[in-house]
Structure formats: structure tokens, C-alpha cells
Amino acid sequence: MAVGARSGHGEPEERPQRPHPPAAAMTDDSTDRPDPAADSAGADGAGEGTGAGEGTGAGEDTGQDGHGPKKPRSFWKELPLLIGIALVLALLIKTFLVQAFSIPSDSMMNTLQRGDRVLVDKLTPWFGSEPERGEVVVFHDPGGWLEGEPTPQPNILQKALSFIGLMPSAEEKDLIKRVIAVGGDTVSCKEGGKVVVNGKELDETYLYPGSVPCDPAFGPVKVPKGRIWVMGDNRQNSLDSRFHMELAGGGTVSNDEVVGRAVVIAWPVTRWSTLPVPATFDQPGLNQALAAAPGAMGVAGGLPLVLWRRKKRAARHTAE
Template sequence: MSRTRRTDEGHGRVGSVLSGIAVALGCVLFLGGFVWGAIVYQPYTVPTDSMTPTIGAGDRVLAQRIDGSEVKRGDVVVFQTNSWGDLPLVKRVVGVGGDEIACCTDGKLTVNGKQIDEPYLPAGKNASLTGIKSTTVPEGRLFLLGDERNGSLDSTVHLGDSEHGSVERGAVQARVDAVAWPMDGMLAKPTGFEALPGGISRPGPLNLILTTVVAGAVLVLAGAAYGPIAKRARRPRAGAPEPVRA
């Protein structure tokens, strides 16, 4: 057997082992990413257009399962409470327990006297459409508004109740990270609330999960493709001289 042939076979065995490892690792990453995503995230279909243009009626969103105690101002949350109807709703948190909410100063929502920039509101409209009188959010509760402030069934509709239109933190089921369909991607950061005490929430691990799934798929495809490519590369070309045997 020629030295060249022995070298080629050695390289082939190493390549086969490496391709097998790539496929195995890829399967772990690909399936693990899906399992991770299923544990951390829950898909929801948004029933109304109260969150337009951020989220439209019928859009499918991915929401990270969290405890209500983790919610911060600016978060878009999925919640359910009997007083608002017996179905999951999606709204934006604009105030937490102890906050004084009012509208409007220069057409802007104010939280504890600070004007909040809300670039996610519909073009040509602003927070003045809510007409919120000054109210204090009870401790342990959240004040929620839709991004479409004109006619949204949100905390402003319930201002007259004993809890000043707020919802208990325990009613929150998840925090929306992204719009999956149509594929609008991750929600923009609510930077208008960033300077308030407690800041804003950091995005969940959705991007890392997607990267894990894609990396797994690439490894599986690359490992599976090695065999046919290597076999084709070792095949003698037409007209090529036969290797010299020892």
C-alpha cells in the first residue's frame, strides 16, 4: 500500500470521527435549544389591537415566563384577572407600586413628575389621549396601558375602582420579548423609563436560544455533509495517473 493511500485513509478516519462528533454535538445543541425555549418561553396570540403599532391583533408573541415580582416599568406583559375579563391580555407596565401616574404634561405621560418619552406610540398620537388624572399605584400592584391609547381597555377604564385601575403583580404570567409572527423580532427597549429607580428589564435569553438552535443545525448539516464531500474528493479524476504502489 502506498504512503499516499495510507495517509488518505488516516485523514479519512479522523474526518469521519470529527464529523460524527459534529453531528452529535449539533443534535444536542439543536434539540437542547428547543427544549430550553419551551421551558422558558410561552407563545401567545394577542386578541386585540390595543398594543398597536408594537403588537397587532392576531400577532403571535413569545413571552418569557416570569414571576410578577420581576416586572419593571416599560415591560410588555401577559396577565389575566377576572375584573378585566377571563382571558390573557397584553399591556405595557407604566407604573409600579408607589408611583404617581398622571397625564399629561406637554402631551406626555408623567411618572413621579418625570415626563416619559414613548416612541412606541402610534405616529401622530401621544399619551394625552388617555387623560389620566393624578393617581397613586397601590403597593404590590401595576398600572397598565396599551400603546394604542385611543380606546384601549386598560387601567384608565378601571380608575374608579378601589385599586385605582391597577392589577396585582401576581396576575402577570409572562413578559413579552418578541413578535414571532409576523417576524418583527425583539421589542424595542422602553428607554423612557430607564432613568427611573429600578431601571428597565434586561431581555430574556431568546437570542441565545436561537443562536444555540442555529449553531446546532449548522453542525448537523456540516457533519452529515462531510462523508459525501470527502468521498467525492478521494475519487480519482478522469485521466489522472494511478498511484504508485509500494
């Protein structure tokens, strides 16, 4: 019965009031007695909230050692790993894709000037591509071409950066020239005339101003299969195939010695440009092999038919 209810005689019944528990101990303002169900639920909730596999999420915000979230590694600790990855990628690119080379002489002016940096395609040779007429190629010294020439002496840092491809090649035994003729071609040049390949004169508009096509004259030279004949664009300042005809190969360079084709001038930025094949190398009839191919294929295709007809005719005469 609540405090203040009347008794059966109509007079209020006064009962001693029990002292209320301190305010801090009260859990429900509707009664002055604790609720067993609430106590039970609270106990259960407390048990669930402190379970090892469950919780309120506080355990998720802490590290495994319970001392807070795990801190990420600092930038300075990650830097050596990033540098290592970058060096490996640079080495792979230099080995299989492209490589930078520095132009050390004036033999390819004005197409290439001393100090230019060119990027050389090293990927296509891996797929069996061979040098073609008109391309500017980098190749290793076939033997004796650079004899007596001064060789650069790069320091250790330059050698290391060159090895991984972060600097132009420090290899002192490389040359860069233009392919004039390939295996199977016949090339020649008369004094005061133009270079002739397979009977076709080349219109070499890319030559250094004032440079004559051939001085001295040479040829005719039959280029062996698997080799190339190369010349510089600055003909009067280029020790190319013309000056090494007494060496093995007769002045030609093996395709195996070719590092790759120079495709672009990458530095300085004011000199940026591509290195396309000049139009004179696309003139009709220059490629004798392709010109003869249709006729050869026609003969090869018609020969079985001719033999079959002859055999059939002979069988008919035998039967008669």
C-alpha cells in the same frame, strides 16, 4: 522401511504393498497411518470449540433463542414513545419557560399587530422577578376588564394543543399591555400633555402614529406596592388602567396576575423582532426608590457612629 529400500544382498526387496486408504480418509500425506497425537489434539480442539461458555463466535451472532440476531424495534413502534416524550417536554416548556400568545386586538399597535404571535418569558417570575417599567406583559383579567368583550370559542383540538403549548394560548381571559408605573410610583397625565411618572415626563416614541399620550386625562395615581399601572401603545383604542379606576385596585394590576413578559414576536417571520424596554424608562431620577437609597444608606451607616460619640461625650462630662 520406505518402499524401494535395498536389502542386504543388494537386490531390491519387494514387499506387498498395503492398499492405501481412500483419499477422503487421509489426514496427512506424509504417512499412510493415522497420527494418534493429531487425533487426540483434534478431539481436544473439538471439545473446546463446542463448550457451553466458549466457542468460535457463532454463538455471539445469534440471539438468545439461537435463531439469529435480535431485530431492533421498528420505527412505527418507537413513534408513540417519541411523540409522548415530545408532548411532555412541550408541556414543561410551556409551564415553566416560555409560552406563545396570539394578539387578538389593535390596542398595542404598532408595537404589536392583530394576529402576531409573541413568546412570553415565564421563567424569571419563578425566581422572584417583578414587572418593570417599559416591559410588555401578559396578565390575567384582574376582574371586569373584559366584561362585555367577545370571547373566542376554540375547538377541542385547539384547546388540547394550547394546553400543551403547541399552539398560542386559547385562554380568553388574558390581556397584553405595557407597564408604565410600578408599586410606589406616582403616575398622571394632563389633557394634551405627556404621561408623567414620579415627576418625569415620558417620551413615548413607541405610540401608534397619531395617538396622543392620554385621552382622557387621569391622576395623579399612587400605585400600591405589589401592583402595576398598564397602558396600551394605541392609546385611543386601548381599554387599560385609565378606564378601570372604579374597580378594585383603582385600575392597577396585581403582580400575581402577571403571566410573564413578552420578549419576542415569533410569528409571522416578516414581523420577527424583540420587545426591549424603551430608553425613556431609563432616564435619571425616574426611579425614586433608587434615588433615595444612597441617602438612606448613608444615614443608616452614620447613625451608630453619632450615637457612639454622644455616649462617649456624656461619659466624659460625668467623670469631670
